[in-house]
Amino acid sequence: MRTPPALAACIGVAVLTALAGVAIAQSLAHALRPHPAAVPNTHAPGEVDRPELVPFIVADPAKLPGIVMDETAATLVGKWQYSTHTPPYVGLGYLHDMKDGKGEKSVIFTPDLPRAGRYEVRLAHCYNVRRATNAPVTIHHADGETKLRINQQQEPPHGRLWRTLGTFRFAAGTNGWVRISNEGTEGKVVIADAVQFLPVP
Numbered sequence: 001m002r003t004p005p006a007l008a009a010c011i012g013v014a015v016l017t018a019l020a021g022v023a024i025a026q027s028l029a030h031a032l033r034p035h036p037a038a039v040p041n042t043h044a045p046g047e048v049d050r051p052e053l054v055p056f057i058v059a060d061p062a063k064l065p066g067i068v069m070d071e072t073a074a075t076l077v078g079k080w081q082y083s084t085h086t087p088p089y090v091g092l093g094y095l096h097d098m099k100d101g102k103g104e105k106s107v108i109f110t111p112d113l114p115r116a117g118r119y120e121v122r123l124a125h126c127y128n129v130r131r132a133t134n135a136p137v138t139i140h141h142a143d144g145e146t147k148l149r150i151n152q153q154q155e156p157p158h159g160r161l162w163r164t165l166g167t168f169r170f171a172a173g174t175n176g177w178v179r180i181s182n183e184g185t186e187g188k189v190v191i192a193d194a195v196q197f198l199p200v201p
Contacts, residue, residue, distance in 0.1 A: 031062075032061075032070070032072055032091050032092050033072060033092075034072065034082055034092055034093075035071060035072050035074070035076060035080075035082075035095070037076045037080075038071075038076060038079075038080050038081060038082050038095055039079055039080065039081035039082065039098070040081075040082055041081070041082040041083055041084055041093055042081075042083075043083060043084055043085045045084075047084075047085065048084070048085060048086065048087055049085055049086055049128070050086060050087055050128075053086075053087040053088050053126075053160060054087045054088070056087065056088035056159055056160045056161055057087050057088045057089055057090075058088070058089075058090045058091070058159075058161065059091065060091075061090050061091050061194060064090075064196060065196075065198060066119075066196050066197050066198035066199065067111050067112075067113060067114070067119075067196070067197040068090070068194055068195070068196045068197075069109040069110070069111050069194060069195045069196075069197075070090055070091040070092075070193075070194045071091070071094065071095050071107060071109075071192055071193055071194060072091060072092065073109075074107050074108060074109045074110075074192070075107070075108040075110065076095075076106075076107055077104075077105055077106045077107070077108070078097070078101050078104050078105030078106070078182075079098065079101065079105070080095040080096065080097060080098070080105065080107060080192065081095065081096055081097075081098050082094070082095060083095075083096055086126040086127075086128055087126060088126060088159075088160055088161045089124070089126055089161070089193050089194075090124050090161070090193050090194035091193075091194065094124075094125070094126060094191055094192065094193035095107060095191070095192045095193070096189045096190065096191055096192075097182040097185075097189060097190045097192075098189075099187070099188065099189050101182070102182050102183065102184070102185060102186050103181075103182065103183040103184070104182075105181065105182045105190075106179050106180060106181040106182070107179070107180045107181075107192035108177055108178070108179045109177060109178045109179075109194075109195040110174050110176070110177040111174070111176065111177075111195070111197055112173060112174050113170050113171075113172055113173060113174075113176065113197060114172065115172050115199075116142070116169075116170065116171050116172045117169070117170065117199060117200070118167055118168065118169050118170075118199075118200040119167065119168060119169075119170055119197040119198060119199055119200060120164060120166075120167045120197075120198040120200055121139055121164070121165045121166060121167070121168060121178060121195065121196070121197055121198075122158060122162040122163060122164050122165065122195070122196040122198065123137060123150065123156075123162070123163050123165055123178070123180070123193075123194075123195055123196075124156070124161050124162050124163075124193040124194040124195070124196070125150070125152050125156065125161075125163065125191040125192075125193050126161075126191060126193070127152055127153055127154060127155050127156065128153065129153055130188065130189050131152035131153045131188060131189055131190075131191060132150075132151075132152050132153075132182070132185035132188040132189065132190045133151045133152070133153055133188065134149040134150075134151070134184060134185060135149065135150045135151075135152050135180060135181075135182070135185060135190045135191070136148075136149060136150075136180070136181045136182075136183050136184065136185075137149070137150050137165060137178065137179070137180050137181075138178070138179045138181075139165055139166070139168055139176075139177075139178050140175075140176055140177045140178070140179070141168035141169055141170050141176050142168070142169040142170050142171050142175070142176070143168070143169055146165075146166065146168065148165060148166075150163065150165075152189075152190070152191055162196060165178070167200055170197070178195045180192045
């Protein structure tokens, strides 16, 4: 029995659409690889403590506005471990300092900014009572360095994921950076996930 041409066309479109979806998923998985210096995640897929926050995960950082640096492209000092246990997060997951080696660990995000100018800098982190209330963050910009302490127990105001650190002037290229460290955070976990640079007119 022959398949009617219209039905065959519909089946062909459905197959092509499915194949395209698989290709996109494979491309995304290929583009985002865990940081080679990080300790692997110990949680099984889907094992989360806040299921209601799963919709706020941003799986593809490239879809976000501005310049986004995921932890996969950051520089790690000391041992950091991957986790997906507490959503939301950007990309494959987030890093935590395993609550040890205090004062010896940091994650440095160094973007390649396309042009000089003012940028709003945002930091992504998940949140709960196990997090540090005073995580040190340093922003190195064209006018010097700004040091802040971030309460990672508080819900970030932008999409439950992003917290604004301020607006700073940066030179073009890789002169600026943002560093998260675990100094002075004894007894609590420090999270490092992603940094976003949004151009300000």
